[in-house]
Structure formats: structure tokens, C-alpha cells
Amino acid sequence: MARIDEKLEPILETVKQRNAGEPEFHQAVIEVMESLGRVVAKHPQFLDEGLIERICEPERQIIFRVPWVDDQNRVRINRGFRVQFNSALGPYKGGIRFHPSVNVGIIKFLGFEQTFKNALTTMPIGGGKGGSDFDPKGRSDGEVMRFCQSFMTELYRHIGEYTDVPAGDIGVGGREIGYMFGQYKRLTNRYEAGVLTGKGLSYGGSRARPEATGYGTVFFVRSMLDACGEGFEGKTAVVSGSGNVATFAIQKLQHYGAKVVACSDSGGYVVDENGLDLDLVREIKENRRGRISEYHRIKGTGTYFIEAGKGSIWDVPCEIALPCATQNELNGKQAATLIRNGVRVVAEGANMPCTPEAIAAFQRADVLYAPGKAANAGGVATSALEMQQNASRDSWTFEQTVDRLDDIMTNIHDVCARTAEEYGAPGDYVLGANIAGFVRVAEAMRALGVI
Numbered sequence: 001m002a003r004i005d006e007k008l009e010p011i012l013e014t015v016k017q018r019n020a021g022e023p024e025f026h027q028a029v030i031e032v033m034e035s036l037g038r039v040v041a042k043h044p045q046f047l048d049e050g051l052i053e054r055i056c057e058p059e060r061q062i063i064f065r066v067p068w069v070d071d072q073n074r075v076r077i078n079r080g081f082r083v084q085f086n087s088a089l090g091p092y093k094g095g096i097r098f099h100p101s102v103n104v105g106i107i108k109f110l111g112f113e114q115t116f117k118n119a120l121t122t123m124p125i126g127g128g129k130g131g132s133d134f135d136p137k138g139r140s141d142g143e144v145m146r147f148c149q150s151f152m153t154e155l156y157r158h159i160g161e162y163t164d165v166p167a168g169d170i171g172v173g174g175r176e177i178g179y180m181f182g183q184y185k186r187l188t189n190r191y192e193a194g195v196l197t198g199k200g201l202s203y204g205g206s207r208a209r210p211e212a213t214g215y216g217t218v219f220f221v222r223s224m225l226d227a228c229g230e231g232f233e234g235k236t237a238v239v240s241g242s243g244n245v246a247t248f249a250i251q252k253l254q255h256y257g258a259k260v261v262a263c264s265d266s267g268g269y270v271v272d273e274n275g276l277d278l279d280l281v282r283e284i285k286e287n288r289r290g291r292i293s294e295y296h297r298i299k300g301t302g303t304y305f306i307e308a309g310k311g312s313i314w315d316v317p318c319e320i321a322l323p324c325a326t327q328n329e330l331n332g333k334q335a336a337t338l339i340r341n342g343v344r345v346v347a348e349g350a351n352m353p354c355t356p357e358a359i360a361a362f363q364r365a366d367v368l369y370a371p372g373k374a375a376n377a378g379g380v381a382t383s384a385l386e387m388q389q390n391a392s393r394d395s396w397t398f399e400q401t402v403d404r405l406d407d408i409m410t411n412i413h414d415v416c417a418r419t420a421e422e423y424g425a426p427g428d429y430v431l432g433a434n435i436a437g438f439v440r441v442a443e444a445m446r447a448l449g450v451i
């Protein structure tokens with residue numbers, strides 16, 4: 001792991017003290033700080049003007065009560081969050097996560113990452129993130145709708161097309177965005193399509209938004225392989241998760257000729273030695289809202305399922321590994337196993353899925369490693385394209401939208417690679433992404449004065 005420059009240490013100490021008990025947020029800040037030593041050596045004004053302290057402090061944090069009534073007529077109380085991290089480049093932009101593990105530290109780490117990710121897209125969007133500790137698993141449609149309506153009954157006063165534009169994340173897909181948009185429309189009496197992204201096509205959504213994060217991650221991998229004169233054909237891949245990001249990443253990998261042999265959910269992972277049947281994964285996870293273990297029960301021969309806790313999906317040998325489930329799902333030991341088994345490329349479809357020890361191991365072993373803030377930026381970039389279509393009351397074709405996404409991801413790859421080289425660390429996509437993202441945000445902040 002890189003060391004933190006001594007000039008930055010006091011800033012990091014303050015961040016830790018001021019945000020005690022938020023380990024994921026500390027982890028995200030440390031990862032960026034490790035890259036910034038080289039920036040302040042070249043541009044000391046970023047330090048002198050307090051820009052690094054300011055960039056680590058969210059502009060606004062909102063925490064609220066979300067009361068709702070379940071199907072048994074019992075009153076339930078959850079907690080809602082929206083962290084509006086940085087609006088130097090545009091309205092706050094970032095998803096909403098519904099998962100029992102959500103707390104303010106997790107939302108802050110996600111909002112911090114989002115700020116640099118959004119800058120890398122070069123689109124006019126600031127960084128934010130939100131969510132709730134609500135667990136949608138096992139809840140009826142009616143319960144999910146009532147929860148979303150209650151969540152929006154507070155959130156609506158903090159968001160808007162020019163203020164803050166949420167989208168989906170873990171546990172928030174098309175269904176939840178629809179319920180939240182409906183409630184926003186009702187409360188404000190405005191058809192303000194640009195207030196949320198990830199909408200359905202029938203009410204202002206963009207084609208290719210559901211596909212964008214997974215496809216974008218694979219486009220990024222394609223660029224990394226291209227740079228080494230390699231392709232996907234004949235390579236074996238493992239993708240963790242089986243939600244939005246994972247399923248579209250699998251689809252694109254298969255399209256390019258890779259064989260995807262494993263995916264997972266929070267209950268465990270399934271292996272299909274003949275290559276995963278994506279239609280079946282979707283049928284189980286999307287239509288039945290079931291468990292991935294059902295895959296093995298249905299398919300039988302050539303497949304097996306390992307329960308969570310009894311093994312790790314990263315034990316499965318592969319050349320391409322895409323962690324697409326959640327934060328810190330791939331640790332140093334698992335990275336060592338992947339390396340031993342010949343992994344060539346690791347790209348983060350999820351946000352911060354690799355622990356610092358795992359990242360260090362990949363980099364030491366010269367594995368091509370792409371951090372989430374670069375590799376999974378295709379989702380938010382396409383959300384920005386959705387905002388463009390809403391603003392111009394236009395609707396683009398699928399091909400047009402995917403072509404734009406492809407260009408954006410290629411550009412992010414090239415900017416990260418170029419920046420890494422410029423700062424003396426060729427091939428270090430972490431450094432390239434952190435520096436390119438930081439410089440863009442910091443320059444805009446400086447131009448706007450001390451606000």
C-alpha cells in the first residue's frame with residue numbers, strides 16, 4: 001500500500017476524529033489521500049488553499065425518520081439518509097441504497113467516491129448518495145411502495161433537477177424509482193422528469209440505463225486488455241453478485257466471447273462449468289426475486305452451489321474477476337488465491353469491493369486492476385445522458401446511447417492511464433483515477449471561492 005504524504009497526515013487525522021466510527025468512509029478517504037502526495041508536490045496550492053480538507057467534508061448531510069405500515073398493520077420505523085457531498089461540478093448526483101447495513105458512514109463513503117467518479121465522466125454532475133436501512137427482501141410490492149412513498153415524503157424537499165438527482169443502487173431498481181418518482185410528482189405537482197434517473201422508459205427513462213454500469217465495466221476491461229494487445233475470447237470470468245451490475249456485466253462478457261462460470265448473492269455462489277445460463281439467473285433473481293442457490297437445483301449436472309461462509313466465489317479459477325456485489329467483498333487472502341489461480345484482470349463493478357490489502361496484492365502481482373470510481377462510472381454517466389434527454393424532451397435509440405457510453409468509458413480509461421503516466425506511475429489506474437478526478441473537482445472548487 002502506498003504511504004500517505006506527511007503533509008496530508010494531519011488532514012487525515014482530522015477526518016478520522018470528526019467522523020469517528022465510520023471505517024468505510026475512512027477507507028475511501030485514505031485510498032484517495034494515498035494518491036494525492038504526488039499532486040501536492042506538483043501543485044502545492046491545493047494544500048495551501050484548504051481544498052483537500054474541504055473536499056473531505058460533505059456540503060450537507062440529511063438524516064430522517066421513515067415511518068411506514070407493514071402488511072400486518074404494524075408501524076415500522078427506518079432511517080433515511082442523503083449526503084450531498086460536493087456540487088462544484090453540477091447538481092449532486094448518486095444513487096439510493098436500501099439495505100439493512102446502511103448507515104451514515106457507508107453513505108458518506110459512497111458519496112465521497114461518487115464525487116470523483118462523476119468528475120471522471122466529465123459530465124456536469126456533483127457527488128451525493130442516499131439510502132435507508134430498510135430491507136426490501138421478503139417485502140410485498142405494497143410494503144415497498146408504502147416505504148418508498150414515505151421516504152420521498154421527506155426527501156422531496158432536498159432534491160430537484162437543479163439541486164440533487166438521485167438514482168438506484170443496491171435494493172433500488174426500476175420498481176422503487178417508479179414509486180419514488182410517483183410520490184415526488186404528487187407532492188410537488190410537477191412532472192420534473194430530470195429529478196431522478198433510472199426511470200422506466202414509459203415515464204422519461206433512458207434506453208441502456210439498466211445495462212450501463214455492467215456494460216461500462218466490461219468496456220473498461222476491454223480497454224485495459226486492448227492496451228496489452230489481448231482480448232476476451234476464450235478467457236474465463238467470475239462475476240460476484242447477481243443484481244443489476246452483475247447481470248449486465250455477465251451479458252457483455254458473454255457477448256465478447258468470455259466464459260462466465262460463477263456468480264453469487266448474499267446466500268452463496270453458484271458455479272456452472274459450461275458457462276452460466278444468464279436467462280436462468282435473471283428468471284430466479286428478477287422475476288421470482290429468489291435465491292441464486294435455486295440455479296443449481298434447477299440445472300443440476302455440471303453445476304454446484306456453495307453456501308456463504310463455507311467458501312468464497314474468489315476460489316473459482318478465472319482470468320477476469322469482476323466484483324459486482326458490495327463493499328469489502330474481496331480481501332487480501334482471496335486476492336492471493338485469485339493471483340495463484342492466474343487472474344489477469346480485476347475490475348470493480350461494485351463500489352470499493354476490494355479491501356486495501358487486496359488492491360495492494362493485485363498491484364504487486366502486476367494484475368490489471370481498475371478501481372470502481374473509474375470502472376463502474378458508466379452507470380452515472382448514462383444517468384447524466386438520461387438528464388440530457390429529459391432536459392431536451394428527447395429520447396435516444398439504444399444504439400446511440402450505448403455508443404455514447406462506450407466513448408465515455410474509453411475516455412475514462414485513457415484519462416486514467418495518461419494521468420498515471422504523467423505522475424510517474426504507468427499502469428496504476430488507482431492513482432490515475434484518483435488524481436484525474438480530484439484535480440477536476442478541486443479546480444472547480446477553487447474557481448467558486450471559499451463556499
Ligand code: NDP
Pocket residue numbers: 168169170171172173213240241242243244245246264265266267324325326327349350351376377379380
Ligand atoms: P442490486 O441490488 O441489483 O444487486 C446487488 C447484488 O449484490 C445482489 O446479488 C445481492 O445479493 C448482492 N449483495 C448485496 N449485498 C451483499 C452482501 N453484503 N454480501 C453479499 N452479497 C451482497 O445492486 P446493484 O447491482 O445496483 O449494485 C451492486 C454494486 O454496484 C454496489 O456496490 C453499488 O454501489 C455498485 N454500483 C451500482 C450502480 C448502478 O447503476 N446500479 C452504479 C455504480 C456502482 P442478494 O440478492 O442476496 O441481496
